[in-house]
Amino acid sequence: MVQVWNPNGKYRVVSTKPMPGTRWINLLIEQDCRVEICTRQKTILSVEDIIALIGDKCDGVIGQLTEDWGETLFSALSRAGGKAFSNMAVGYNNVDVNAANKYGVAVGNTPGVLTETTAELAASLSLSAARRIVEADEFMRAGLYDGWLPNLFVGNLLKGQTVGVIGAGRIGSAYARMMVEGFKMNLIYYDLYQATRLEKFVTAYAEFLKANGEQPVTWKRAASMDEVLREADVISLHPILDKTTYHLVNKESLAIMKKEAILVNCSRGPVIDEVALVEHLKQNPMFRVGLDVFEDEPYMKPGLADLKNAVVVPHIASASKWTREGMATLAALNVLGKIKGYPVWSDPNRIEPFLNENVPPPAASPSIVNSKALGLPVSTSRL
Numbered sequence: 427m428v429q430v431w432n433p434n435g436k437y438r439v440v441s442t443k444p445m446p447g448t449r450w451i452n453l454l455i456e457q458d459c460r461v462e463i464c465t466r467q468k469t470i471l472s473v474e475d476i477i478a479l480i481g482d483k484c485d486g487v488i489g490q491l492t493e494d495w496g497e498t499l500f501s502a503l504s505r506a507g508g509k510a511f512s513n514m515a516v517g518y519n520n521v522d523v524n525a526a527n528k529y530g531v532a533v534g535n536t537p538g539v540l541t542e543t544t545a546e547l548a549a550s551l552s553l554s555a556a557r558r559i560v561e562a563d564e565f566m567r568a569g570l571y572d573g574w575l576p577n578l579f580v581g582n583l584l585k586g587q588t589v590g591v592i593g594a595g596r597i598g599s600a601y602a603r604m605m606v607e608g609f610k611m612n613l614i615y616y617d618l619y620q621a622t623r624l625e626k627f628v629t630a631y632a633e634f635l636k637a638n639g640e641q642p643v644t645w646k647r648a649a650s651m652d653e654v655l656r657e658a659d660v661i662s663l664h665p666i667l668d669k670t671t672y673h674l675v676n677k678e679s680l681a682i683m684k685k686e687a688i689l690v691n692c693s694r695g696p697v698i699d700e701v702a703l704v705e706h707l708k709q710n711p712m713f714r715v716g717l718d719v720f721e722d723e724p725y726m727k728p729g730l731a732d733l734k735n736a737v738v739v740p741h742i743a744s745a746s747k748w749t750r751e752g753m754a755t756l757a758a759l760n761v762l763g764k765i766k767g768y769p770v771w772s773d774p775n776r777i778e779p780f781l782n783e784n785v786p787p788p789a790a791s792p793s794i795v796n797s798k799a800l801g802l803p804v805s806t807s808r809l
């Protein structure tokens with residue numbers, strides 16, 4: 427149930443799951459790590475399972491977003507001599523960073539490498555919901571198609587409509603660009619910070635369209651989330667999950683959305699009150715959703731699976747081969763960097779140098795979320 431690579435390596439690094447690709451394993455082995463990979467056929471490991479994997483001596487762990495990394499695990503890791511943990515994910519709401527700080531454990535995540543892949547799934551869900559692709563597919567497979575009809579699976583046209591983005595960070599901005607450029611949608615977004623690069627992009631694209639004699643697209647930064655909910659035809663959620671975004675979309679906010687709006691969630695399930703959503707979908711058959719994440723993963727709230735106006739997929743937004751191999755690489759390098767005493771990369775939004783397979787990665791941890799709290803040195807590399 428545990429696969430061991432480089433048994434005589436000086437540092438013991440545990441991965442709670444097999445991860446795609448081999449580069450991450452090779453990078454650890456080259457730096458004198460013994461790599462142990464848990465191969466148990468149990469999808470979600472418990473805290474007790476992970477304590478057993480950590481054992482008496484462990485220098486670092488690569489873990490998954492399904493695991494509960496809190497006081498118990500960080501104290502176990504610390505007792506085993508470990509000072510490094512990385513989620514193989516950009517989101518780290520499963521990690522109690524204060525507990526990690528208490529034990530001096532660095533917490534890594536994997537930003538950037540999944541931005542486009544995740545945004546592409548959000549775009550796919552937007553299109554699937556708008557054009558009723560899953561319903562139509564089921565209809566075909568059920569042998570129900572007996573000829574073209576003017577009213578068969580009529581959906582929504584995106585061109586000229588408004589796309590709303592809540593949380594215009596890396597992924598939200600990439601999604602916004604896809605929808606604006608690809609489908610000539612107007613943009614309204616809400617974020618705590620101004621998305622300056624996104625605004626510049628839409629402005630330049632509008633100029634381009636105008637110069638070509640086409641209707642220019644527009645953008646607006648909303649003063650409140652409700653403004654986005656009221657005005658947008660397609661709304662995609664991309665904030666982090668924390669206390670401020672828990673149940674951000676609830677009964678009240680659903681009520682102010684357009685009756686034929688499309689809602690997409692590729693962030694975290696608890697950002698939506700899923701019970702309220704099921705009720706809203708039942709009451710409003712023209713309202714559609716595309717969901718990659720769920721409030722009580724891996725479960726769906728009762729009734730959701732029966733609704734034709736919901737497209738549901740199992741948390742696969744970052745699941746492209748390149749991205750998943752890259753996530754494994756970044757997670758391994760986060761752990762390795764701390765073990766080797768390397769500094770922390772200065773800009774976690776610029777992680778490309780770690781992903782180039784043809785050159786050795788920089789001697790740094792690509793993204794440590796508690797680097798300031800731990801007072802870790804920052805890399806001065808100009809790569």
Ligand SMILES: NC(=O)c1ccc[n+]([C@@H]2O[C@H](COP(=O)([O-])OP(=O)(O)OC[C@H]3O[C@@H](n4cnc5c(N)ncnc54)[C@H](O)[C@@H]3O)[C@@H](O)[C@H]2O)c1
Nearest residue numbers: 517544593594595596597617618665666670692693743744
């Ligand atoms: N479904 C998946 O497989 C998948 C894949 C990747 C990321 N994610 C989720 O997407 C999240 C975003 O990833 P990212 O790389 O774009 O992160 P990011 O930090 O670049 O973007 C998050 C944005 O949310 C904004 N935000 C925070 N609180 C907010 C609030 N209360 N209201 C509005 N906006 C708020 C932030 O200001 C930031 O701009 C991750 O934290 C993760 O939970 C899910």
Ligand SMILES: O=C(O)[C@H](O)CO
Nearest residue numbers: 514515516517540744
């Ligand atoms: O936060 C993340 O990275 C995702 O949920 C998995 O890619």
